[in-house]
Amino acid sequence: MTHANVKCQDLAPLILAAGFSSRMKKDGGAGIKALLTLSDGVTFLEAIYRKMAEFSEKVIIVLGADKDEILTRLKFAGKPGRMVRQMGRAEIVYNENYKNGMFSSLKKALPLMPAGNAFMINPVDCPAVKKETYKGLLAKWGKYPDKIHIPSFDGRRGHPAIYPSSLVREILDAPDNLPGGLKFFLKRDKENILYFDTNDKGVIMDVDTPADYEKITGVRSVIKK
Numbered sequence: 001m002t003h004a005n006v007k008c009q010d011l012a013p014l015i016l017a018a019g020f021s022s023r024m025k026k027d028g029g030a031g032i033k034a035l036l037t038l039s040d041g042v043t044f045l046e047a048i049y050r051k052m053a054e055f056s057e058k059v060i061i062v063l064g065a066d067k068d069e070i071l072t073r074l075k076f077a078g079k080p081g082r083m084v085r086q087m088g089r090a091e092i093v094y095n096e097n098y099k100n101g102m103f104s105s106l107k108k109a110l111p112l113m114p115a116g117n118a119f120m121i122n123p124v125d126c127p128a129v130k131k132e133t134y135k136g137l138l139a140k141w142g143k144y145p146d147k148i149h150i151p152s153f154d155g156r157r158g159h160p161a162i163y164p165s166s167l168v169r170e171i172l173d174a175p176d177n178l179p180g181g182l183k184f185f186l187k188r189d190k191e192n193i194l195y196f197d198t199n200d201k202g203v204i205m206d207v208d209t210p211a212d213y214e215k216i217t218g219v220r221s222v223i224k225k
Helices: 044-053 067-076 082-086 102-112 131-143 165-173 182-188 210-217
Strands: 011-017 059-063 090-094 118-123 148-153 161-163 193-197
Touching: 011 044, 011 102, 044 059, 044 067, 044 118, 044 131, 059 067, 059 102, 090 102, 102 118, 102 165, 102 182, 118 165, 131 148, 131 161, 131 193, 165 182
Parallel strands: 011 059, 011 118, 059 090, 148 193
Antiparallel strands: 118 161, 148 161
């Protein structure tokens, strides 16, 4: 499949959504990040999926904490809802070791990829990246597939990022509690990183707290019953 004239059959998009969302739940916050909605009413998880599904035949989604509620709300409660139809090419995997952090979720996803694939990581708390940013990042990756590609805004690096297939085996062989997790490889291979400078502030807008949520949507967070 192609996207912006880039062939993407050799790249697997991953959405990591296994975390606790602890700060979002605290003191009456909005709750589970995957189920939070943007101003158009689309959940974070669905918004990211839609953009990734445009350039890949399969999107791998890793769930962990709150797995059952996420699946119930988005898919399996009663008759199928919009999420089922919109996420028909998603492959959902459960990370039973989600308490070990994001690196353990990445290790859960990588075996599901076709051999030799590069991979793009998009945490579920970074839903505001523009389609054009994905296009530009993919185009640059297409020219330099052996590099690590990270988008940046105003000198700050963000998400999503693309990693070469050469790292897959090393990541899988590393322990879940590797100090720094994926940052270990970024620090070690810093000479192999290409930054994609963009005017898209969405690449650095991680939603970790109710204040972050209000900033990104303009809506004060409340728990949805």
